[in-house]
Amino acid sequence: MSTAHKFLTMFEAIGLFIAVVGVILAIASRFSGRRGDRVVAAAFLLPTVALISVGLVYPGLKTIYQSFYNAAGNAFIGIDNYRTIFGDPDQRTVLRNTVLWVVITPFVATAVGLLYAILVDKARVEALAKALIFLPMAISFVGAGIIWKFVYEFRPDQQGIKQTGLLNEILVKLGGSPHQFLINSPWNTVFLIIVMIWIQAGFAMTVLSASIKAIPEDIVEAARLDGVRAWGMFRYVTVPSIRPALIVVLTTIGIGTLKVFDIVRTMTGGQFDTSVVANEFYSQSFRSNNQGLGAALAVLLFVLVVPIVAYNVRQLRSSEGR
Amino acid sequence: MSATTGDAVLPVTSTPSIAALDAAGGKLKKRLTSPWASLAAVLLAFLWTAPTFGLLVTSFRPKAAIDDSGWWNFVAHPSFTLDNYRQALSSNGGGLGTFFVNSAVITIPAVLIPIALASLAAYAFAWIEFKGRNLLFVCVFALQIVPIQVTLIPLLSLYVKAGLAGTFWTIWLSHAMFGLPLAIFLLHNFMKEIPRELVEAARMDGAGHVQIFFKVLMPLLTPALAAFGIFQFLWVWNDLLVALTFAGGTPDVAPLTVALANLSGTQGTAWQLLSAGAFISMVIPVLVFLSLQRFFVRGLLAGGLKG
Known part of the structure; x- marks a missing residue:
């Protein structure tokens, strides 16, 4: 397809879509007053409900159903796929890695974000300082994966060969020998997690920084008059005041981390014992053609997300009730 | 539930004027730095x-x-x-030029469609009374947490049956579907903040829903639309999974991320290609991000981050 043809297709699609919205608005504008409300509501909601039903509800239910079927999807096998996930040694590694990701990433990213937000709060170059940490959020996970793959780049330890990866150069300069950061298990998973922390710290910092700025000044002033020092201020004023924001940040990063796929795929392809549930889902579904196991892994992701969200909603409600 | 949940995800509902805070915090600054x-x-x-x-x-x-x-x-x-960039873009090198076009062609409709549909739906949820409104809204809200992985394979077979497989339509529609719950949630939150009297007054003057939507709400909603627009833009432009599933790796439809991920897999040590390629894929999102940062931050604080 030529470039011109592609753009033509795009404008056709946008045109078609504008026509659909136009028809909806035309229908809606013919009904006025309270009696027409139901018609207008139906017209406004129809496209959304249709797209969501076809794109989210039906596929979701279908996947749950598929997860009880075999690799080819033609024989019912009960919970065997789930048994595989929890019993097979390879799958257990996948689970272990996923737990590592979900436990480490939110806490470290939030800690770094919070620390940085406090450090640069009201500094002269605050906006610039924040932008530096914030920028990785605009980059794709694929791009971030490549950036860090280069940091971890390994060259064999031989005469005349210089390291081109930053981390190995530092190791060698310190008198050590170069390390295969992405290959040696289990630490390679930690080095992948660092990439996610690098991306998410900016998100944590932004939300927490806004939250810190919203702490009423009289509370801070009162604490200071009571002789509270920097650490006490952090422990007894800052953290309790921004608790709801902290929970939102932790859970949001947790959910995002659970679904991480691009980083693993770009940097190791899930080899060397680095696969996680979201990556394993892709490999099983599209590489190994094991539809049943792939579906079960997707359902597992869904099941793991639910308690995090439930916790989030409960915490926020109780903090609102206070 | 609808109203409280909406507000619940706002950790910071109102930020006091920064200027006032800065003045008051002058002393604090010296203490902490x-x-x-x-x-x-x-x-x-x-x-x-x-x-x-x-x-x-x-x-x-x-x-x-x-x-x-x-x-x-x-x-x-x-x-x-500049040879690395030349090589990465040219068709006998990395061939990223073609994929760059694909990324643009994918992203524009995939941002516009959910914005328009979600504004209609959010309006209905916020300002029209009808039976089952709260239940339906909660359902849409809850669908935000569905991981897209759960939907991919059945959706792919639907596209194959409909004869859409391998076209841009699969990616446009998928991103629209996946983006709608968040878009509706965000826009609904913003719409609810608009004073009731404003809408009621317009209604008294005989304005119908369509007029209220365009004349009263739209101008006030620009920041919200911009906020979601940036989320969706970054999400779509940077997406790998959806594109990989529905577009495969063909130069006909696959975006930059797919091409770059493949390059990283097949030519993992060709750093002259990978480095230039990575920055070719980053330049647009970084520019958009930097120029519209304040809308992005506002959206973040209103609870909009797709996990």
């Missing part, structure tokens, strides 16, 4: 910037230099070339 704190901040900023900076420098170094020594040598042995 010790030399150690500044040092720690600079160190963190350096750690966070060095990886990107290293690859950026690398993308402008000749291949021989890249293979011979680390990027930090560029100060001692400066050399500069």
Whole structure:
């Protein structure tokens, strides 16, 4: 397809879509007053409900159903796929890695974000300082994966060969020998997690920084008059005041981390014992053609997300009730 | 539930005027900013910037230099070339030029469609009374948490049956579907903040829903639309999974991310290609992000981040 043809297709699609919205608005504008409300509501909601039903509800239910079927999807096998996930040694590694990701990433990213937000709060170059940490959020996970793959780049330890990866150069300069950061298990998973922390710290910092700025000044002033020092201020004023924001940040990063796929795929392809549930889902579904196991892994992701969200909603409600 | 849940996800509902805070916090600043704190901040900023900076420098170094020594040598042995970018874009090198076009063609409709549909739906949820409204809204809200992985395979077979497989339509529609719950949630929150009297007054004057929507609400909603627009833009432009599933790797429809991920898999040591390619894929989102940052932050604080 030529470039011109592609753009033509795009404008056709946008045109078609504008026509659909136009028809909806035309229908809606013919009904006025309270009696027409139901018609207008139906017209406004129809496209959304249709797209969501076809794109989210039906596929979701279908996947749950598929997860009880075999690799080819033609024989019912009960919970065997789930048994595989929890019993097979390879799958257990996948689970272990996923737990590592979900436990480490939110806490470290939030800690770094919070620390940085406090450090640069009201500094002269605050906006610039924040932008530096914030920028990785605009980059794709694929791009971030490549950036860090280069940091971890390994060259064999031989005469005349210089390291081109930053981390190995530092190791060698310190008198050590170069390390295969992405290959040696289990630490390679930690080095992948660092990439996610690098991306998410900016998100944590932004939300927490806004939250810190919203702490009423009289509370801070009162604490200071009571002789509270920097650490006490952090422990007894800052953290309790921004608790709801902290929970939102932790859970949001947790959910995002659970679904991480691009980083693993770009940097190791899930080899060397680095696969996680979201990556394993892709490999099983599209590489190994094991539809049943792939579906079960997707359902597992869904099941793991639910308690995090439930916790989030409960915490926020109780903090609102206070 | 609808109203409280909406507000519940706002950790910071109203930020007091920054200027007032700065004035009051003047003293605090002196207390907290010790030399150690500044040092720690600079160190963190350096750690966070060095990886990107290293690859950026690398993308402008000749291949021989890249293979011979680390990027930090560029100060001692400066050399500069645009060949890497030329090679990455050209069709007999990385071929990223074609994929760049695909990324643009994918992203524009995939941002516009959910914005328009979600504004209609959010309006209905916020300002029209009808039976089952709260239940339906809660359902849409809850669907935000469905991981897209759960939907991919059945959706793919639907596309195959409909004869859409391998076209841009699969990606446009998928991103629209996946983006709608968040878009409706965000826009509904913003719409609810608009004073009731404003809408009621327009209604008294005989304005119908369509007029209220365009004349009263739209102008006030610009920041919200911009906020979601940036989320969706970054999400779509940077997406790998959806594109990989529905577009495969063909130069006909696949976006930059797919091409770059493949390049990383097949030519993992061709850093002259990978470094230039990475920055070709980053330049648009970074520009959009920097120029519209304030809308992005506002959206973040209103609870909009897709996990």
